[in-house]
Amino acid sequence: MGFNEVRKDYLLNRWVVIATERGKRPTDFAKQQRQQTKQAATCPMEPGNEHMTPPAVLVYLKTAKGIKKTADKDNQRRKDWLIRCVPNLYPAFTPPQEKIAQTQIMKTKDLACAVGHHEVLVESPNHDEHPADARTEQLEHVIKAYIDRLRELSTKPYVKYISIFRNHGLEAGASLSHAHSQIIATPFIPRIVREEIDASKQLHARTKKCAFCNIISKEMKGPRRILDNEAFAAFAPYASVNPLEFWIAPKKHQTSLLDMTKQETKTFTITLKTCLKALKDIANDPPYNYGFHMTPGKTAKNHYHWHLEVYPQLTIWAGFEKSTGMYINTVTPESAAQSLREKTLSA
Amino acid sequence: MGFNEVRKDYLLNRWVVIATERGKRPTDFAKQQRQQTKQAATCPMEPGNEHMTPPAVLVYLKTAKGIKKTADKDNQRRKDWLIRCVPNLYPAFTPPQEKIAQTQIMKTKDLACAVGHHEVLVESPNHDEHPADARTEQLEHVIKAYIDRLRELSTKPYVKYISIFRNHGLEAGASLSHAHSQIIATPFIPRIVREEIDASKQLHARTKKCAFCNIISKEMKGPRRILDNEAFAAFAPYASVNPLEFWIAPKKHQTSLLDMTKQETKTFTITLKTCLKALKDIANDPPYNYGFHMTPGKTAKNHYHWHLEVYPQLTIWAGFEKSTGMYINTVTPESAAQSLREKTLSA
Numbered sequence: 001m002g003f004n005e006v007r008k009d010y011l012l013n014r015w016v017v018i019a020t021e022r023g024k025r026p027t028d029f030a031k032q033q034r035q036q037t038k039q040a041a042t043c044p045m046e047p048g049n050e051h052m053t054p055p056a057v058l059v060y061l062k063t064a065k066g067i068k069k070t071a072d073k074d075n076q077r078r079k080d081w082l083i084r085c086v087p088n089l090y091p092a093f094t095p096p097q098e099k100i101a102q103t104q105i106m107k108t109k110d111l112a113c114a115v116g117h118h119e120v121l122v123e124s125p126n127h128d129e130h131p132a133d134a135r136t137e138q139l140e141h142v143i144k145a146y147i148d149r150l151r152e153l154s155t156k157p158y159v160k161y162i163s164i165f166r167n168h169g170l171e172a173g174a175s176l177s178h179a180h181s182q183i184i185a186t187p188f189i190p191r192i193v194r195e196e197i198d199a200s201k202q203l204h205a206r207t208k209k210c211a212f213c214n215i216i217s218k219e220m221k222g223p224r225r226i227l228d229n230e231a232f233a234a235f236a237p238y239a240s241v242n243p244l245e246f247w248i249a250p251k252k253h254q255t256s257l258l259d260m261t262k263q264e265t266k267t268f269t270i271t272l273k274t275c276l277k278a279l280k281d282i283a284n285d286p287p288y289n290y291g292f293h294m295t296p297g298k299t300a301k302n303h304y305h306w307h308l309e310v311y312p313q314l315t316i317w318a319g320f321e322k323s324t325g326m327y328i329n330t331v332t333p334e335s336a337a338q339s340l341r342e343k344t345l346s347a
Numbered sequence: 348m349g350f351n352e353v354r355k356d357y358l359l360n361r362w363v364v365i366a367t368e369r370g371k372r373p374t375d376f377a378k379q380q381r382q383q384t385k386q387a388a389t390c391p392m393e394p395g396n397e398h399m400t401p402p403a404v405l406v407y408l409k410t411a412k413g414i415k416k417t418a419d420k421d422n423q424r425r426k427d428w429l430i431r432c433v434p435n436l437y438p439a440f441t442p443p444q445e446k447i448a449q450t451q452i453m454k455t456k457d458l459a460c461a462v463g464h465h466e467v468l469v470e471s472p473n474h475d476e477h478p479a480d481a482r483t484e485q486l487e488h489v490i491k492a493y494i495d496r497l498r499e500l501s502t503k504p505y506v507k508y509i510s511i512f513r514n515h516g517l518e519a520g521a522s523l524s525h526a527h528s529q530i531i532a533t534p535f536i537p538r539i540v541r542e543e544i545d546a547s548k549q550l551h552a553r554t555k556k557c558a559f560c561n562i563i564s565k566e567m568k569g570p571r572r573i574l575d576n577e578a579f580a581a582f583a584p585y586a587s588v589n590p591l592e593f594w595i596a597p598k599k600h601q602t603s604l605l606d607m608t609k610q611e612t613k614t615f616t617i618t619l620k621t622c623l624k625a626l627k628d629i630a631n632d633p634p635y636n637y638g639f640h641m642t643p644g645k646t647a648k649n650h651y652h653w654h655l656e657v658y659p660q661l662t663i664w665a666g667f668e669k670s671t672g673m674y675i676n677t678v679t680p681e682s683a684a685q686s687l688r689e690k691t692l693s694a
Contacts, residue, residue: 173665291670318520319512323638
């Protein structure tokens with residue numbers, strides 16, 4: 001009997017057992033029963049319920065001249081929005097009332113203030129317009145709104161990182177079922193991104209190349225490729241920790257969403273939608289999380305490469321994973337990629 | 348408005364936002380609806396169904412002279428066991444058929460063989476004899492069986508770490524509801540334990556003291572103390588990542604379960620049972636995971652201190668946690684400790 005493989009992530013010191021003995025085929029997950037997110041009697045994200053949320057920090061409105069982007073007081077509770085971004089009613093991170101120095105944020109070596117921002121981005125006036133099925137133009141508004149908030153928040157002196165993420169389905173932590181993403185701005189770079197930045201910096205010093213540029217070009221030639229087009233590559237990462245996990249990265253070297261051209265934004269929208277639709281079709285609309293990894297500043301320009309990581313929530317991280325930081329994945333990334341690839345081709 | 352606190356773990360570079368704005372009281376979790384683990388028509392862990400599992404590697408039998416511990420061929424499928432430890436039918440890690448060198452285990456810098464062991468420890472012939480409600484003498488057998496397997500597995504030359512853990516309830520990953528724990532022996536020290544060992548080593552070099560001995564003595568004087576007795580301390584850790592999380596550690600400096608005396612084993616059993624019963628009573632038998640952190644070898648003797656970490660599964664780690672490695676906890680460790688303390692006192 002051969003051994004299972006234990007694989008290390010491209011950059012992180014994170015190991016995963018690819019446990020094929022207990023292996024599942026990607027389509028096996030379609031049979032799983034899904035818990036539905038309970039819908040509150042009144043959805044606070046529905047048009048007409050703008051009074052139930054804090055005033056918007058960004059609204060997209062449709063006008064005769066095209067999309068108007070606004071945060072004006074008069075428009076913060078408009079009912080005819082296309083995109084609406086509001087502060088989270090229960091924020092984990094909150095903005096300072098006045099100027100605050102980095103030394104005030106770090107109180108001691110093991111205690112800091114949760115200074116920052118925590119926002120909810122309502123992706124559509126339509127309750128169920130989730131990315132896999134969204135109209136492309138609407139999903140493009142979502143990506144553009146990510147970029148707008150990223151640009152705005154990264155000018156704040158106390159913000160060191162901006163995490164843009166999405167929880168889909170109750171089992172992936174979406175407590176409300178209306179299509180939405182979240183944005184959290186933190187006063188320091190979080191652990192996983194820090195580790196990626198440090199590792200890619202070391203590799204760059206040694207090879208004079210971006211580690212991720214190499215990874216992408218290799219993966220596009222191998223069995224973990226899902227799809228690629230003129231601007232983006234989608235693939236199942238070598239050491240996927242989740243069944244059917246996939247990443248999307250720009251082929252050009254870019255450090256954040258702010259580097260995208262208009263055309264690339266459109267292409268990214270289509271790439272994202274295509275992959276999420278394939279995932280939905282294979283595994284019966286599974287719960288998932290996605291999160292962007294990027295560097296907001298200029299310090300990592302040469303060696304850090306932004307990408308989106310999509311984690312389907314198909315297994316439970318239990319005692320072993322939580323207490324050791326090692327993972328067990330029952331689906332090989334190669335078979336995940338094959339399923340996703342076939343599904344995107346037949347779409 | 349004050350800011351939420353962001354706290355760093357004692358040793359790990361792991362940060363958690365204690366988000367009291369969205370705060371819950373520990374008792375709020377009692378109202379959560381629990382998913383039941385679906386019981387297979389025939390439970391493979393039930394006495395009489397020994398043919399459904401691989402032959403046992405350890406069996407406890409009751410004899411006139413006391414407990415007999417055996418792995419004899421004749422006893423591997425006995426039906427009158429008190430404790431039964433068997434290889435996992437779908438192992439993540441598997442033992443080598445012949446001698447294997449460490450260099451064969453590591454194939455490349457990012458690929459290793461999953462050489463090791465993966466066992467299931469059936470904790471009782473009684474389906475529902477979970478630790479919170481177990482007879483103390485039965486739970487003591489469980490702890491002793493952990494120690495027996497730890498001793499045996501740590502003699503294998505290819506084993507570098509042994510993770511002993513327990514998943515309780517479907518939402519915490521227990522796919523079978525019969526009371527059981529799992530043991531995974533790995534060919535290297537996993538990331539989280541490695542990081543704890545390295546950090547405690549550095550602290551020891553600076554202070555000449557065990558970091559954990561300090562932590563325990565401080566926590567026993569403060570608001571995060573749950574209980575302590577002659578041998579053990581239970582507390583909610585300063586930077587708990589889970590609501591109602593608690594840890595149990597020996598007061599004496601010990602690096603693994605193998606260091607416990609017989610009397611300490613008994614005291615540990617009672618301490619564990621008391622704390623898990625308090626958790627059960629507060630939060631309506633919540634799903635949880637626990638895992639031991641220890642060093643099997645002699646290298647970290649001076650600076651590493653074993654402990655048990657118990658993670659109630661009361662919230663979902665979603666896009667933010669998974670993509671950044673930062674956590675949000677909606678219950679302060681201080682209020683968690685207060686609830687658990689009061690419940691253990693009233694027991």
